[in-house]
Amino acid sequence: MISRIRGATAGYSRPFWLLFWGTLVSRSGSSMVWPFLTIYLRQRLDIPLTSVAALLTVNAAVSLIATSIAGPVVDRFGRKWAMVIGLAATSANMLAMSTAGSYGLWVGLMAVDGAFSPLYQVGSQAMVADLVEPGRRPAAYALLRMIANLGVAIGPSVGGFITASSYTLAFYIAFAAEMAFALLTLLFVPESVPTAGPTTLGRGEAGYGPVLRDRPFLAFCSVSVLAGMTYSMMLILLPVYAKENFGVPENQYGFIMATNAAMVVLLQFVTTRITSRFQHLPVLAVGSLFYALGVGSVAWGWNFPTFLASMAILTIGEMIMIPTSTALTANLAPAEMRGRYMGIYGLTWSIGFGVGPVLGGYLNDNIAPAAIWHGGLLLGVAAAIGFVLLSRLIRRPLLQPAV
Secondary structure, three states, X not given: OHHHHHHHHOOOOHHHHHHHHHHHHHHHHHOOOHHHHHHHHHHHHOOOHHHHHHHHHHHHHHHHHHHHHHHHHHHHHOOHHHHHHHHHHHHHHHHHHOOOOOHHHHHHXXXXXXXXXXXXXXXXXXHHHHHOOHHHHHHHHHHHHHHHHHHHHHHHHHHHHHHHHOHHHHHHHHHHHHHHHHHHHHHHOOOOOOOHHHHHXXXXXXXOHHHHOOHHHHHHHXXXXXXHHHHHHHHHHHHHHXXXXXXXXXXXXXXXXXXXXXXXXXXXXXXXXXXXXXXXXHHXXXXXXXXXXXXXXXXXXXXXXXXXXXXXXXXXXXXXXXHHHHHHHHHHOOHHHHHHHHHHHXXXXXXXHHHHHHHHHHHHHHOOOOHHHHHHHHHHHHHHHHHHHHHHHOOOHHHOOOO
């Protein structure tokens, strides 16, 4: 198995590996904070869960706008500087979060994060598409997910103990990690944008018109929103649900997130090697069913082991869904429009994370806490049905297996 992985990873360029290791540093730091943010906000601001979810919606709403701008910016001005600016800004924002003590300040800080995060996300995804040929993209995105999730395994495992005594220290570490990646990118990662892309685009082609006329791609993005809503409910609402209803503390939830990350580190590459043999859309339908089962099973959980099992089920869906959908987007995009295609694809996550937690918070506050997970189950099943229907309606060569 190790020899197969070595053979499959041979030949990637030096800039790709710089992104690979920088992702580990950045994600290790940021994941010391984000998994515990809902708990922190509830304690520091003493606000209801719906209000906490509203902050995440502000973040997602601003990200929605910023992502739509980031795509053309990345295509016209290049990937590198977009990535550097995005990382530096979100790093500085972590410092500000460490001292913010009012709801109004947090609205502003979540908006700042939403404004600058897409620059790195869209830029890095487009850069990988520039650096890697189509047939190897699923494996390349899988490798980046593996190392990112190794960071997520490290971050919450350490962060659960750090936040139990000092959230401020966790914010400082997150700041340092993201700033270090910004400097690594600035000093050592070259620009990768195709030379013909920014210079040959006519004025009428510089916007989103061609992307918005790609109906199969837009249909894929629409269904992806449902899957993203399901996924976001689990990641955002499970920590506070588990603590407030069943007394699961931060340090135990940190190990739940670490298990999620460890599964990706150990199993993502093998999973992608299997799923890349099949057509993309049916694979996404299967992944959505795992999302539905993982989220829905939380309603019947009652302690750390049961919530851990639910997260493991969700993680299987995650390993199926994310590299497949990212590679599909890269394959569908013309070289000079990769930033815009990645931008539109990124909107599916912004919308999912903006609407999903708010819907879950509403179900929690107005029906019952377990209603969060019943709603997530229905959304996941709806996404699976949507991908199956698309696979039957759409016939396009790049929707076929990557290998």
